[in-house]
Amino acid sequence: GENVEQHPSTLSVQEGDSAVIKCTYSDSASNYFPWYKQELGKGPQLIIDIRSNVGEKKDQRIAVTLNKTAKHFSLHITETQPEDSAVYFCAASTSGYALNFGKGTSLLVTP
Amino acid sequence: DAGVIQSPRHEVTEMGQEVTLRCKPISGHDYLFWYRQTMMRGLELLIYFNNNVPIDDSGMPEDRFSAKMPNASFSTLKIQPSEPRDSAVYFCASNIGGIQPQHFGDGTRLSIL
Numbered sequence: 001g002e003n004v005e006q007h008p009s010t011l012s013v014q015e016g017d018s019a020v021i022k023c024t025y026s027d028s029a030s031n032y033f034p035w036y037k038q039e040l041g042k043g044p045q046l047i048i049d050i051r052s053n054v055g056e057k058k059d060q061r062i063a064v065t066l067n068k069t070a071k072h073f074s075l076h077i078t079e080t081q082p083e084d085s086a087v088y089f090c091a092a093s094t095s096g097y098a099l100n101f102g103k104g105t106s107l108l109v110t111p
Numbered sequence: 112d113a114g115v116i117q118s119p120r121h122e123v124t125e126m127g128q129e130v131t132l133r134c135k136p137i138s139g140h141d142y143l144f145w146y147r148q149t150m151m152r153g154l155e156l157l158i159y160f161n162n163n164v165p166i167d168d169s170g171m172p173e174d175r176f177s178a179k180m181p182n183a184s185f186s187t188l189k190i191q192p193s194e195p196r197d198s199a200v201y202f203c204a205s206n207i208g209g210i211q212p213q214h215f216g217d218g219t220r221l222s223i224l
Contacts, residue, residue: 031210032210034213036215041217042217042218043115043204043215043217044154044202044215046213046214049212051210089153093210095210096206096208096210097144098156098159098167099154099156099213100156101153101154101155102153103153104153
């Protein structure tokens with residue numbers, strides 16, 4: 001089955017800096033790659049997603065890039081703010097139904 | 112708009128007891144998913160339904176786990192009998208189908224003593 005690796009497991013940045021989280025996947029048939037943000041005591045919330053026919057997608061301070069050849073995708077957060085502190089999960093899916101999640105990255109943005 | 116609603120938010124019970132977790136998906140969403148989150152294994156898909164019919168239950172860990180969706184607005188996940196290793200946060204999610212975002216509830220934190 002699909003295996004999704006996520007790095008780093010923890011990330012600490014200063015407010016205003018950029019944060020980058022990277023994921024690799026194993027199944028070349030995967031075609032949907034969402035990113036979720038999870039705050040303490042809450043469920044994962046979708047922040048951005050990308051489909052395999054697109055190489056990059058941006059939404060304000062958040063961007064995702066996809067390299068299908070290398071089977072990796074990355075989340076980029078620019079101008080980080082303390083409220084960006086949370087756990088971020090990447091996921092990959094071949095159908096949009098069974099999401100295979102990475103183990104998560106705990107992001108801390110310090111003022 | 113109301114999101115995915117799960118109840119209870121917290122459940123503490125003794126091993127051997129039956130546990131029932133409940134989920135109300137977003138209205139109009141045809142797909143419902145049950146996930147389990149633990150520190151060791153992360154987020155795992157247990158089962159998902161399409162139009163109230165179970166499609167894939169390959170993630171259900173044991174026969175002690177069962178899930179039903181009697182109608183479009185309600186699903187249950189039951190564990191009987193419960194064991195301490197079932198302690199986890201259980202999430203329900205829904206979407207309209209296809210390659211579309213899944214929307215998660217805030218989960219049920221289950222502790223089996």
